[in-house]
Amino acid sequence: MIKDIMLISELGELALIEKIRGYFSIGDSGVLIAIGDDAAVFSADKKNIVTTSDLMSEGVHFDYTYTTFYQVGFRLVISNVSDIYAMGAVPSYLFLNMALTGKRSEEEFDDFLKGVREACEHYNAKVLGGDLSLSIKGDFYSATLIGFADRVKTRSGAKPGHNIFITGNTGDSAAGLAYLKYVKKRIPMEKNMEYTSREIDGTILDTVRRHLIPCACNPETFIDKIKAMIDISDGLLLDLYRICAESRAGALIYRDNIPVSDGVRAIASMLEMDYMDFVLSGGEDYELIITSDSDHLDDCILIGKIIKDGFFFVDSDGIREKFVPKGYTHF
């Protein structure tokens, strides 16, 4: 008898994560937040210790064809810093794991470490440890970042009536990546480096930079007004859905309020794609989605409102249209 085998690629990422959650229930252990938010939280004496861990594997999260080793290292740190900020915490200590094919050169190894170091210095994180190993079949990096928070901000604090804000443009990173996949070459920009090119338009370069040297967004100036928060790592709609799912609520999105950069429009036009696909579902922008009962947050853009149930776009003429949250998933 042949047994039916279900592959994890058929199950899908969300089902797999639910499965992991089921395996590791934490019971009554004094842990404040376990699996299911941007990071986990436990307390030591009076401090909230916030921890997140992210991995990057070659061919999935990065491709050396169009990413330098510096940029891979830089991006690894940012994805973790962004998770820590999204909890209302401040990053402190980083642990770095690397499994590398033996064919890597010393120069490539140095470049990767420089990228890690410059990102860590920028966000005040110290590298305290990790692990290094050979890999047979491709490079793999992971990092764990520990931070501290006075008051933790979760995904589950959204309530009907809250306004929904974002801290900046979305879709830039995904559009930048699409451009890089199209030109199939590295653009060796680094932090603080003035990079100009005769071949590439400046607007497009700015957008590509959002992918290669991303920023993590620190919400400290309006932290007291935040009720729920998540960082955009898998797309505006999917990450907004995660806030709503954890808060048992729905959302209206004022579609015309969503900011779109010139670079996203330019790249979408060049590649004959719909720019709103980048804006709504592109990952790795590391902007924050915030819900608040305030009508205004400095430097943030109001893009919607939390409602009891359902997901709708609202146009400026008031017409509602249902939407299905989708974004980047790994399986």
Place this chain on the structure above:
Amino acid sequence: MIKDIMLISELGELALIEKIRGYFSIGDSGVLIAIGDDAAVFSADKKNIVTTSDLMSEGVHFDYTYTTFYQVGFRLVISNVSDIYAMGAVPSYLFLNMALTGKRSEEEFDDFLKGVREACEHYNAKVLGGDLSLSIKGDFYSATLIGFADRVKTRSGAKPGHNIFITGNTGDSAAGLAYLKYVKKRIPMEKNMEYTSREIDGTILDTVRRHLIPCACNPETFIDKIKAMIDISDGLLLDLYRICAESRAGALIYRDNIPVSDGVRAIASMLEMDYMDFVLSGGEDYELIITSDSDHLDDCILIGKIIKDGFFFVDSDGIREKFVPKGYTHF
């Protein structure tokens, strides 16, 4: 002009780790222990928080030809628990990263999680988070484990005159692995499972178990007598060398005192190898090496003495012989 390119495989693991240490000096940051011990330590209020991170990559740390998914998950946890115990700490919170090829079945995924869960339950660690992703070219796992310690035990506390103890046999895991590579098949033993076989001798099975379902050694009963400590992950001599290097000291080893299991002898004889190679340089036993000014530690074996300088074996007839510490390195 062709530029000379130095590959990381030519530099070697120790040089690469020194390079990493150079990149990430922590300065005056309030961190108690950074790169260079079994785990890093920082304090939050009055608590010492001890963190370690380990990775496992397919084809290097495990091979599914002769390792079940359960066993891979179990071993991933143990390697981290052992590092936490080696700091005199108690394990608490685990973060799990997985990059898996899409061809993994749900059953394999479940088996891996069961292995992680049973090891975590045994050592009282809670899984709080992590990351899951597709991998193009092979499976990678990493885990970060956070623990707490009242008084941290480091590698650097050894002084000339200290006795050197180990907590149990060494070489068993490496011999078990050599046996598995020879028979090229899985032995589906699990924690608490009575596994017997008509084909495999019981002594050999016990030794193979040390590789597939290892134990981490908790030093709590003699913690007050410990001056320096490390767990044996890369071999008795190499890990003893690490204590000596961090403590700026040397060591005498009473070679005849080193315990050798019947299983190691049996496997070495079967494979026509020298059993002392397993015992002195085999990795992943997760026994502890301890230095102490006591003459006796419960359940530990006295195997040598810390001296000012140099590395020597001493036989029962008092003859000294220099040795070069070697063990498992990844490059």
